[in-house]
Amino acid sequence: xxxxxxxxxxxxxxxxxxxxxxxxxxxxxxxQLEAKRRNVRAALERIGGLRLAEDVAxxxxxxxxxxxxxxxxxxxxxxxxxxxxxxxxxxxxEDCPVLLPGVQAALTxxxxxxxxxxxxxxxxxxxxxEWGRPPGR
Numbered sequence: 001x002x003x004x005x006x007x008x009x010x011x012x013x014x015x016x017x018x019x020x021x022x023x024x025x026x027x028x029x030x031x032q033l034e035a036k037r038r039n040v041r042a043a044l045e046r047i048g049g050l051r052l053a054e055d056v057a058x059x060x061x062x063x064x065x066x067x068x069x070x071x072x073x074x075x076x077x078x079x080x081x082x083x084x085x086x087x088x089x090x091x092x093x094e095d096c097p098v099l100l101p102g103v104q105a106a107l108t109x110x111x112x113x114x115x116x117x118x119x120x121x122x123x124x125x126x127x128x129x130e131w132g133r134p135p136g137r
Contacts, residue, residue, distance in 0.1 A: 007031035012065055012097045020085040021071075022098060029064040068098045071107065077118065079111035 011017070011025035024032045037058045044050045061067040073080040074090045081092040094111060096104060 005031075014095075015082075015091060015093055018084055018091055019093060020083045020087070021096070029060070032064075033058050033060055065097050066100055066104075068096075069100050069103060071096065071099060071103060073107065073110070075114055075118075079115045080107065 007028050007030075008026055009028045011022075013019070013022060013025055016022060016025045024035070027035065037056050040058070041052060041056045044052060044056070071082075073082060073093075076090045076092045079092055079094065081090050082096075083089070084091045094108065096107060099107060
């Protein structure tokens with residue numbers, strides 16, 4: 001890379017790049033929407049075999065952050081977290097800036113409960129158990 005794109009911005013998450021959850025935080029929100037629009041159109045044409053006469057409309061979230069209403073976390077030593085990017089290894093995360101405030105509160109509470117259970121010898125000890133995923137999936 002010779003110079004950063006004018007669409008590049010600072011990620012809002014301290015775990016960006018390590019965590020496997022968010023891949024767009026380094027782009028300005030308008031650039032994210034444009035890239036996603038192109039990806040959706042390409043998938044509909046390539047996979048769906050559709051020939052689109054009109055452009056694909058993308059509905060922007062009213063909040064570029066705090067938009068995610070669900071999450072799937074894994075048990076890690078000392079609480080919960082997410083899978084690392086392109087890995088099955090886990091990363092402890094206490095705060096996720098893309099979660100809705102209520103989901104973030106639930107993540108925080110779950111992390112505390114898992115940490116307390118680990119301290120009492122009742123949880124999996126950080127062995128990567130997934131939370132928020134239906135059994136068998």
